[in-house]
Amino acid sequence: MQQVEEQQNIKIKEAARILGKSEQFIRIGLQRNIFPFGYAVKMSSVWTYHISPKKLNDYVGGGKQTK
Template sequence: MSENIKVSDAAKMIGKSEQFVRVGLQQKILPFGTAVQLSSKWTYHISPKLLNDYVGGELK
């Protein structure tokens, strides 16, 4: 089972704002995670492997 990366950490890793990451995941534009709306609240899963692939393998 893979670990989940926080939105704030993903934002720092790609050099964008947390809101950029949230909206990108909600609109299925960013390929490294998913966003699910539960009632009026959103929840996010960011895959370490997919994020690593997205930033070009620079993460450890």
Template sequence: MTIKEAAGIIGVSPLTIRIGLQRGLFPFGTAFKTKEENKRYCYVLYPEKVREYLGGK
């Protein structure tokens, strides 16, 4: 599942998903830096956790 797909399902912008994952606010994925000195993040989303977050919709 992509950030864009998750954002569409949840009804928020992709940026909201990215920032939420970076701050640990969403339970359905994670964000991590590829190198500590980089500002770029990689994101991992778990589709089944996105569905759980939405209450099984």
């Protein structure tokens, strides 16, 4: 089994910071399948989120560095 060294998931807070949007904006966009960089899954009454670092990076412009 190959080890993955990169970060597997970006937190909502970090994605919001990178995109300059609110955390709620990111959550709702993922829940409605608007964004191409992650998924939202409702488990009972709780939502869980996955944001792909690679897909988020591609979405914001590839190799663009963010502070």
